Amino acid sequence: xxxxxxxxxxxxxxxxxxxxxxxxxxxxxxxxxxxxxxxxxxxxxxxxxxxxxxxxxxxxxxxxxxxxxxxxxxxxxxxxxxxxxxxxxxxxxxxxxxxxxxxxxxxxxxxxxxxxxxxxxxxxxxxxxxxxxxxxxxxxxxxxxxxxxxxxxxxxxxxxxx
Numbered sequence: 001x002x003x004x005x006x007x008x009x010x011x012x013x014x015x016x017x018x019x020x021x022x023x024x025x026x027x028x029x030x031x032x033x034x035x036x037x038x039x040x041x042x043x044x045x046x047x048x049x050x051x052x053x054x055x056x057x058x059x060x061x062x063x064x065x066x067x068x069x070x071x072x073x074x075x076x077x078x079x080x081x082x083x084x085x086x087x088x089x090x091x092x093x094x095x096x097x098x099x100x101x102x103x104x105x106x107x108x109x110x111x112x113x114x115x116x117x118x119x120x121x122x123x124x125x126x127x128x129x130x131x132x133x134x135x136x137x138x139x140x141x142x143x144x145x146x147x148x149x150x151x152x153x154x155x156x157x158x159x160x161x162x
Contacts, residue, residue: 078124090160
């Protein structure tokens with residue numbers, strides 16, 4: 001029998017090393033919209049969506065005042081946050097842009113729409129929304145056919161404003 005995890009297994013949370021806890025709380029809280037659930041002085045904080053104990057952990061245990069990790073080093077490529085619909089994704093993107101955070105990219109993957117950028121510590125962040133599985137592109141044999149097409153960012157922002 002192959003080693004497999006149950007189909008309903010999910011990634012529970014991410015925990016990031018940051019150099020400035022207040023700046024990270026501002027970004028993940030005020031810009032991305034997560035709620036501060038608990039804070040441990042100037043060393044750690046936990047944020048969530050919907051009152052969950054935490055989706056994001058932030059700490060300065062080994063990183064207070066440190067510079068960004070090198071881009072060409074092993075480690076986390078990005079964290080990804082799944083939004084329930086296109087309007088909420090567009091609203092989150094608008095907050096990111098209003099904050100002055102530049103985008104690294106934006107893509108339509110057929111199965112999802114995604115935007116990419118970096119947090120104040122240089123960590124990669126993806127905000128995305130999934131399309132309904134019945135709308136996913138498929139090969140003639142029925143296997144998934146993800147793509148990497150440009151995302152119409154102005155249309156996404158317009159859907160959020162509507």
